Amino acid sequence: MADSEQGDRPSEGRHVIYCGVCTLPPEYCEYGGTVKKCQEWLEANQPEMYAKIWSPEVLEAATAALSVDAQKRAARDAQKKAAKAEAAEAKQNEKLASSTITIKRIERNKKKFVTAVFGLEAFGLDLKKVAKDLGKKFATGSSVTKVPSGGEEIVVQGDVSEELEEFLLEKYKDIPGENIELVDDKKKKKAAAAAAT
Structure with missing residues (x-):
């Protein structure tokens, strides 16, 4: 019965965009180790999606619902992630230079x-x-x-x-x-x- 109901409607495909840096969908780039590079790539190649995910208004709206302590923790976590990503990138560049x-x-x-x-x-x-x-x-x-x-x-x-x-x-x-x-x-x-x- 369910097959006949779905058979009446044409199935629609989805076009998924993948990040050119980390190869994850842009919504998940923050969980990878190259957030800064991913943001730069997204802004250059997909400005509409960048505005939906990383614009200051969207980020402010997402953090407004958090308590003051949670906002501070989120800011600290973001700084730690950015520092880790920069350190990993520097280590990789140093490794390549010495290889x-x-x-x-x-x-x-x-x-x-x-x-x-x-x-x-x-x-x-x-x-x-x-x-x-x-x-x-x-x-x-x-x-x-x-x-x-x-x-x-x-x-x-x-x-x-x-x-x-x-x-x-x-x-x-x-x-x-x-x-x-x-x-x-x-x-x-x-x-x-x-x-x-």
């Missing part, structure tokens, strides 16, 4: 090389996607492997270390050029022969 990406050319056999890339996960990149992009770019095999130290690396067949650096800087704009380090790892034949005797 390095190492591109290492490793000799396998006589004139055969592979190129290994470490440290991409610090910049929030999906290593499997990057490995796939590198495989397509250089028309060679590339894979994500675990390293004994606990992280992951991308191994690309062939000596493509310099081209790989250019590709990373061109495709991923968040990576600063000074954070990329090129390393050449050659097998020491004499040292290996001396150790064998």
Whole structure:
């Protein structure tokens, strides 16, 4: 019976807007850690919705119903959240500034090389996607492997270390050029022969 009643009315879809910063609906941005950035994004991209949620009149109306003590607590809580968000953002920026990406050319056999890339996960990149992009770019095999130290690396067949650096800087704009380090790892034949005797 309920199905026939709903069948008479066409169903209406809803258009939901998601924040470009935290990916939550704007009504819930205050529960994320990037409230200030979310507000700036909303004001620039959805001014009508910004006026409904964050305009001074709406905020004043929401706090007017609270007692004086509750208003003070809400203000303190808002300051604490803002301070926490700023501290987390500063910590993340510091981490990114100190992170390095190492591109290492490793000799396998006589004139055969592979190129290994470490440290991409610090910049929030999906290593499997990057490995796939590198495989397509250089028309060679590339894979994500675990390293004994606990992280992951991308191994690309062939000596493509310099081209790989250019590709990373061109495709991923968040990576600063000074954070990329090129390393050449050659097998020491004499040292290996001396150790064998």
